[in-house]
Each structure stands twice: as C-alpha cells, then as structure tokens.
Amino acid sequence: MNPDVIVVGSGLAGLVATHELAKAGKKVLVLDQENRNNLGGQAFWSLGGLFLVDSPEQRRLGIKDSYELALQDWLGSAAFDREREDTWPRRWAQAYVEWAAGGKRQYLHDLGLRVLPLVGWAERGDGRADGHGNSVPRFHLTWGTGPEVVRVFAEPVLGAEQRGLVEFGFRHRVDELVVEDGAVVGVRGAVLEPCDDLERGKASSREVVGEFEHRAAAVVVASGGVGHNHELIRKYWPTERLGKCPETLISGVPAHVDGRMLGISETAGASVVNRDRMWNYTEGIVNWDPIWPDHAIRILAGPSSLWFDATGRRLPAPNYPSFDTNGSLKAILASGYDYSWLVLTQTIIEKEFALSGSEQNPDITSKDVKLALRSRLAKGAPGPVEAFKQHGVDFVVASTLRELVDGMNRIARGPAVDHDVLEKQIVARDRELGNKYGKDLQLAAVEHARRYVGDRITRVAKPHRILDPAHGPLIAVRLNILTRKTLGGLETNLDSQVVRPDGSVLPGLYAAGEVAGFGGGGVHGYNALEGTFLGGCVFSGRAAGLALARSL
Numbered sequence: 350m351n352p353d354v355i356v357v358g359s360g361l362a363g364l365v366a367t368h369e370l371a372k373a374g375k376k377v378l379v380l381d382q383e384n385r386n387n388l389g390g391q392a393f394w395s396l397g398g399l400f401l402v403d404s405p406e407q408r409r410l411g412i413k414d415s416y417e418l419a420l421q422d423w424l425g426s427a428a429f430d431r432e433r434e435d436t437w438p439r440r441w442a443q444a445y446v447e448w449a450a451g452g453k454r455q456y457l458h459d460l461g462l463r464v465l466p467l468v469g470w471a472e473r474g475d476g477r478a479d480g481h482g483n484s485v486p487r488f489h490l491t492w493g494t495g496p497e498v499v500r501v502f503a504e505p506v507l508g509a510e511q512r513g514l515v516e517f518g519f520r521h522r523v524d525e526l527v528v529e530d531g532a533v534v535g536v537r538g539a540v541l542e543p544c545d546d547l548e549r550g551k552a553s554s555r556e557v558v559g560e561f562e563h564r565a566a567a568v569v570v571a572s573g574g575v576g577h578n579h580e581l582i583r584k585y586w587p588t589e590r591l592g593k594c595p596e597t598l599i600s601g602v603p604a605h606v607d608g609r610m611l612g613i614s615e616t617a618g619a620s621v622v623n624r625d626r627m628w629n630y631t632e633g634i635v636n637w638d639p640i641w642p643d644h645a646i647r648i649l650a651g652p653s654s655l656w657f658d659a660t661g662r663r664l665p666a667p668n669y670p671s672f673d674t675n676g677s678l679k680a681i682l683a684s685g686y687d688y689s690w691l692v693l694t695q696t697i698i699e700k701e702f703a704l705s706g707s708e709q710n711p712d713i714t715s716k717d718v719k720l721a722l723r724s725r726l727a728k729g730a731p732g733p734v735e736a737f738k739q740h741g742v743d744f745v746v747a748s749t750l751r752e753l754v755d756g757m758n759r760i761a762r763g764p765a766v767d768h769d770v771l772e773k774q775i776v777a778r779d780r781e782l783g784n785k786y787g788k789d790l791q792l793a794a795v796e797h798a799r800r801y802v803g804d805r806i807t808r809v810a811k812p813h814r815i816l817d818p819a820h821g822p823l824i825a826v827r828l829n830i831l832t833r834k835t836l837g838g839l840e841t842n843l844d845s846q847v848v849r850p851d852g853s854v855l856p857g858l859y860a861a862g863e864v865a866g867f868g869g870g871g872v873h874g875y876n877a878l879e880g881t882f883l884g885g886c887v888f889s890g891r892a893a894g895l896a897l898a899r900s901l
C-alpha cells in the first residue's frame with residue numbers, strides 16, 4: 350500500500366482518526382507493536398464512562414447541567430497556570446466541553462453507542478464551587494462498557510480494511526520518525542516476533558525479527574500514555590505538589606502503555622509539555638487474577654467508607670472516596686507512607702463498591718439486562734467484588750474491630766494501626782448518626798448524595814453505624830497507588846497538529862489521544878472530571894482525521 354497517512358497505535362484514538370480518514374476515502378497504514386488481539390488498546394479494558402453535559406439521561410433524572418456549569422467545573426479542576434504550556438490545553442478544554450454539551454452524544458449515538466439511563470457522579474470535588482470537581486452527575490456508562498466503545502469504531506475500520514483503504518501492520522514497533530527538510534515524512538522501526546495466539550492484554554515479547562520503513566504525507570501518533578512505565582512516572586513525579594513518589598506503584602494499564610513515542614517524537618522536533626501532570630488513583634488493589642504484569646484494579650467506592658491513612662488517622666475533609674483524587678493522594682502521602690485503609694461494612698460494600706474495568710463488570714459488558722439487574726439489585730455484593738473480598742490480598746474481613754485491626758496489621762507495609770485509636774474515631778463518627786444533621790462532613794455528604802435519585806437507588810447505602818453488627822461483617826481494604834493516565838504530552842493545535850518548542854507547526858506530524866494529553870498536551874490541566882479520557886481520544890482522533898481529510 351502507498352498510504353496517505355500512517356497512524357501509530359491501534360488504540361481508540363488511532364481507530365477514530367483512521368475511521369475519519371477512511372470515511373473520506375484516504376488510505377491509512379495503521380502500525381501497532383502489539384498483535385491484532387489488542388485492537389482498541391486500553392479502551393477495551395475501560396469501563397466506558399463518558400463525560401456528557403446536559404444529556405437527555407441527565408434531564409430525565411432531574412439534573413440541571415449546562416455548558417457554563419461544566420466549563421466552570423472543568424476550569425476549576427484544570428487550574429491552568431502555565432502561560433506557555435497551557436496555551437493549547439486551554440483552547441482544547443473550551444472546545445471539548447462545548448462538544449460534550451453539543452455534538453458528542455449524537456456522534457457516538459450515530460455510530461450505535463448507547464449509554465445507561467442512570468448517570469454516575471464521579472469526582473465530586475474539593476468542596477469549592479469554583480474549585481475541582483463535578484457539580485452534578487455526568488458519568489454516563491456505555492451499555493457494553495469499553496469493548497462497545499471500541500466496537501463502534503473498529504467495525505467500520507475493519508470494513509475499510511476489507512475494501513483496501515486500511516492496512517494494519519501489527520507487531521510493528523515504531524522506533525523513529527523520519528524527518529526530511531524539517532517535516533515528518535515517515536516512520537522506521539522493528540518488526541517484533543509474531544505472537545498471534547497471545548491473548549489480549551498479556552505482555553508480549555520484544556524480540557526483534559526484522560525492520561521496516563514506511564512513508565506517507567502525514568503521521569498520526571496515537572500511542573497512548575506512560576501508565577505502565579514506572580521509570581518515567583517516577584522521573585516526572587510532582588513531589589513538591591503531591592509529596593514523595595510512592596515506593597509501591599501497581600499498574601492500572603497494560604504493558605504496552607510504555608510512553609516511548611513521547612521521547613521518539615521529541616527527538617523528531619515535537620514539543621512535549623506538562624509531563625508532571627498525571628492521574629494516578631488512590632484506590633488501587635492488586636488483581637488476584639491478573640492479565641498484565643502488576644495488574645491493579647481501581648475500586649470505585651461510594652462516599653460512605655471511612656478512609657484512614659497508613660497510621661490509622663482519618664483523612665481530613667473532603668477526602669472521601671470518589672471526591673478528589675489528587676487531594677486524597679496528597680493527604681495519603683503526607684502520612685509518610687504510600688498506602689491507606691478503607692474501613693466499611695458488608696452493607697456498604699454491597700451497595701457502594703464497583704470495580705473499574707470491562708472484565709470486572711461482565712453484566713454490563715455483555716449487555717445482559719437480566720444479569721445486570723440480578724447482580725446490581727439482588728442481595729450481596731456483585732460477583733467480581735465478592736471475588737476480591739474472598740481472594741484479594743488487600744482485603745480483611747472480620748466480625749469484630751479487634752480482629753479487623755489484627756488482620757490489617759498483618760498486611761500493613763508501615764506502622765501497626767492502634768485498635769483504640771481507630772475505634773475512638775469510628776465510635777465518634779457513629780455517634781453523629783443520632784440526628785438527621787450533625788457536624789461530621791462525610792455524613793453530611795452521604796445524606797446530600799442520597800438526595801440524588803441515582804445515588805439513592807444504586808450507589809449510596811443508608812447511613813448506619815459502622816460498628817453495628819447487623820451491618821457486618823467489618824471490612825478493611827488496603828488501598829495502593831495505582832498508575833493510570835497521563836495528563837500531559839505532545840503539544841497540539843486544535844487540528845491535532847504537533848507543534849515545535851517554538852510554537853510553530855511541525856509539518857507532517859499529528860498526535861491524538863493520551864499521548865497528546867487527550868488534546869493540546871494536557872486538556873485536563875492538573876485534575877480530571879472522569880469519563881473525559883475516552884471522549885478526549887475520540888475528540889482529538891476525530892480532529893486529526895478531519896483535518897487531514899481536508900488537507901490531503
């Protein structure tokens with residue numbers, strides 16, 4: 350094939366760019382270091398949560414949302430403060446929120462994607478109206494989760510492959526961008542040993558069996574972030590902002606999320622910005638049934654569990670589960686240790702624990718309505734949560750607090766938690782339950798959340814005493830820091846063209862998805878509102894595809 354465009358990466362961003370290009374009749378060569386089984390990259394494993402603003406689903410639930418409110422939330426979260434590096438991210442942020450409040454839902458709907466009627470309330474914020482967080486629920490779960498997000502783009506792209514418009518080069522690892530006369534004109538790299546039968550997500554061999562060079566009018570880099578590259582994460586970790594980098598990091602993304610293309614693009618003349626901005630989660634548990642090395646799962650916990658640092662001190666307000674990811678990370682690391690504890694009851698786990706990842710939500714992923722109703726509304730925790738409770742190394746289950754603390758201290762990586770200190774704090778919180786009001790801000794947040802029908806039905810347990818045996822057994826979960834998203838990256842203009850450090854366009858080079866900080870080199874700024882990553886891949890991949898379709 351004599352391609353018009355080479356796309357590096359067959360994850361979501363690469364698929365979207367390819368889809369737009371093929372729609373416009375352009376010939377595309379898609380190169381990926383992994384095998385065909387990995388088509389769709391990280392998006393396949395994702396929960397498929399999508400940030401939408403003023404959607405019909407929100408309106409049906411009585412949620413009043415608007416572009417203005419969403420932009421206020423976005424800018425409050427992003428906290429852009431860098432004159433040079435935040436120039437494009439600021440513009441991307443405005444354009445992206447406009448799209449989330451405008452054409453995004455229809456674009457995805459036209460491709461066949463549907464969302465669930467109940468809207469989730471992720472990242473509820475730091476308590477300031479103009480600060481970080483979602484003022485209202487905006488997390489729309491895809492019916493079919495990540496695999497469905499992939500399907501709606503993969504199907505037309507595979508159709509274009511059959512028509513000869515798209516060609517894939519799997520196990521083709523790009524090691525260099527070819528630059529001539531100041532423009533990117535192609536790619537060079539290594540052909541890796543074939544592994545057709547290796548299952549999706551498994552780490553693959555890096556044995557080189559050949560080399561390649563391909564040329565085209567433009568190259569779109571869509572190679573993902575740095576999430577599995579702990580070396581790069583440690584190198585750029587923002588110690589002054591968040592505290593010392595954790596000694597123990599577990600990986601929320603597959604091994605192919607290696608961040609190599611950032612350095613390779615930089616060598617070719619690209620500007621990489623905001624490398625110190627990352628989105629790593631505080632609620633990581635070790636997967637008892639791993640797919641990739643160090644496989645970590647994120648607990649999406651509702652607001653009721655009590656959260657203690659490694660020394661057994663309750664995290665200060667408003668560090669409640671799912672409120673303020675970076676704020677909580679800072680509070681945890683301030684203890685001098687890199688893990689923390691959730692303490693909860695069986696009643697809370699049943700209603701409030703969800704796990705992020707398509708494979709952890711088989712009912713929604715397989716679009717099985719009956720299974721979904723049974724597992725979400727029936728008594729007991731959903732199957733995958735129960736499996737972690739039984740097999741996960743981070744879980745302690747006990748009928749008394751004394752036994753619970755003994756169990757916690759058996760798996761603690763730091764100081765022993767003192768039973769009496771923990772008990773005093775839990776009893777104090779439990780005493781606040783006597784009235785419908787009180788001064789415990791977490792209980793106020795729980796009452797507040799239950800005023801939203803979506804939370805009351807599926808997400809937030811009725812307040813009860815943690816030490817009430819009727820709600821037992823007691824559960825403690827050791828939470829580790831889980832690596833996931835890269836918020837900085839290749840600096841791009843609104844057409845996804847990569848720019849040089851002097852701000853001029855680097856001809857021939859485009860970037861989309863996580864490698865471009867989901868647009869501009871960091872559309873999220875310092876903090877994300879959740880469900881914004883898949884959408885960021887779609888928005889920036891689409892921008893690259895449309896711009897190239899116009900210009901070629």
Ligand SMILES: Cc1cc2nc3c(=O)[nH]c(=O)nc-3n(C[C@H](O)[C@H](O)[C@H](O)COP(=O)(O)OP(=O)(O)OC[C@H]3O[C@@H](n4cnc5c(N)ncnc54)[C@H](O)[C@@H]3O)c2cc1C
Binds near residue numbers: 398
């Ligand atoms: C468990 C999980 C849950 C998530 N849940 C959500 C959610 O609910 N909502 C949300 O918005 N986001 C979510 N995300 C994040 C989202 O899925 C990712 O940010 C997004 O899919 C990244 O897509 P991408 O195309 O930019 O990169 P990737 O999916 O990483 O794809 C990049 C591709 O490039 C290839 N590649 C890399 N380097 C090279 C090279 N040198 N040569 C050739 N090929 C190369 C890789 O092999 C890979 O296939 C989740 C992620 C995970 C892992």
